[in-house]
Amino acid sequence: MQENFSRVLNEFGDSLGLPGLVLDEGGYCGLRFDDIPVHLELLGERQQVLLHTCLGSVPAQADKAFHARLLHGNHFFAGTAGATIGVHPERGSIDMALGLEGERLTLEGFERALKAFVDMAEAWQRELAGGHQPEAEDATSAQVLPRDWSSLRA
Secondary structure, eight states: OHHHHHHHHHHHHHHHTOTTOOOOTTSEEEEEETTEEEEEEEETTTTEEEEEEEEEEOOTTOOHHHHHHHHHHHGGGTTTTTOEEEEOTTTOEEEEEEEEETTSOOHHHHHHHHHHHHHHHHHHHHHHTTOOOOOOOOTTTOOOOOOOGGGEEO
């Protein structure tokens, strides 16, 4: 599986003009799309690929309604494009994560999932800053739309 995802990641890097994009020896790669850092990690024996990012921090004045908005977004992944949102109990960070099966992942599938993930992270950052709650399709059925990948910083 690591070989397949490594190949997909390398092809993705090539498509962006970043030849040699690979996981480090610990199975990690960090990318940035505009203001969204995306961490890619291989997990344990199952070798699942985990995409995750921090959306911000729980505000000191957060009330039940604030936490209810986060829970509503998680409900059947209705507002997360297939990802999940959680609050770190010690740091108070609001984190979003998406697991992918690296063994069967294709370049097109990875691009589709990554785009949906980044778009949803941007939408949630706006929501948490006082905007409207995001709406999303499931990451597995989201339409692939052109994205300006030139903002990628490794």
